[in-house]
Amino acid sequence: MAAAAALALASPLRRLLRAPHPRGAISAPYYGITRGRCSSAIAVAAAAARNSAMKGSVDRNAAEEVRNILDMAERASQLRDVFHTNFLTPPIIKEAMLAIEKLADIKAVAQGGYPQAERCRISVGHPDSMTSNPDVVAALSISGNFRLEPCSHGDFLGAILGTGITREKVGDILLQGERGAQVLVDPELVDYLISTLEKVGKVGVSCTQIPLLALEYEPPRTKSSKTVEASLRVDALASAGFKISRTKLASLISAGDVRVNWTPVLKNGVTLKSGDIVSVSGMGRLKIGEIVTTRKGKYAVELIRYL
Incomplete structure (x- = not known):
């Protein structure tokens, strides 16, 4: 009875943060x-x-x-x-x-929240109800003195989840080095985080809402290389781009650890084209750039590795 009474008295926000959603909802x-x-x-x-x-x-x-x-x-x-x-x-x-x-x-x-956002x-x-883009993403600045205690993406995420918020309520986290980080969140949780988040790692922090236009993000850093292959198969191009053997890549494909345009591939013979994104778990992402057919019928391919 006591537990039921406590749940009834819990704030709507607390229930939103901690109560699990029904399966599939x-x-x-x-x-x-x-x-x-x-x-x-x-x-x-x-x-x-x-x-x-x-x-x-x-x-x-x-x-x-x-x-x-x-x-x-x-x-x-x-x-x-x-x-x-x-x-x-x-x-x-x-x-x-x-x-x-x-x-x-x-x-x-x-x-x-910003053009390159992943999450x-x-x-x-209905089109009649969506005459403008809904305001469904808010930005927070988490600031502190991180000069002597640098914190990683995982540190900031762990601190936020430690307040009781579930992962799906948090978008991208943009690190700002010694200053802290900027975080995209569900607008309903802004006030809660501002009043609750006090530390990231060992560093005391303050949390304030900022306009989306104030987000500081940079285009991803990349490194380009070229390879000449007999085919445009994923095992040929991805092994060249990630600098691993085709045998190793084949095992990663079999394990479901390779995706093309965010969709898992299970066969080595999947053909790639310019603009495709190949991601390998634990290794990052690779974009297929310009493809030129050589005089000998092979393919000279630009490989753009995200750093």
Whole structure:
């Protein structure tokens, strides 16, 4: 009884932070709900898009997240409302946006706070209800004297999660060296973090909200190289780009640790094209640049490694 009474008295924000969501559910604040008729056409399109999205995915967790987002899109269309996901990882963003494109009467916007953001929130709604981009991402500056106690991305993330916030409520973290970091979060948690976050590692910090335009980010650093290969297979180009043997890369592919454009690949023979992004767990990312066919019928390929 005491536990039940304590839960009843808990603040709505505390319940938001600590209470687990039901299995398969995505937290979606409701804004200005206007009831509308259910569109059977949207439901059919959503079901078809779900099936199509699932066929090419080997990541069951990502597949379930995409299904949930499509269900959210259905509800948004039926209610002529706008719903928002939590912060999502790049593979889920890619699959969800591709699937939503197949739905009629649905508009979707992915926002992470700045152009190069990796973790983003997707807002879905009926076009009549989404006349402007929703304000679903807030920026915080976490400042302190980190000159003698430098802290990593993991230190800042750990301090934020230590307040009780779950990972999906936090977007990208932009390190600022001795000054601290800038963090993208769910706007509902701004006041909570400002009043709660006091330390990162051993360093005392202050936390303040800043405009998104005040974010300090730089384009990712890259290093380019060239290789000449007999084919454009992923095992040939990625082994050259990451400086590892094809045998090693083949084992990584078999283990599901290699992705092309955020989608896992399970075969060495997948063909790449200019603009494709190859990511290998623990090794980073590689972009395929210009491809030129040589006189001998081979391929001279520019490989752009993200540092």
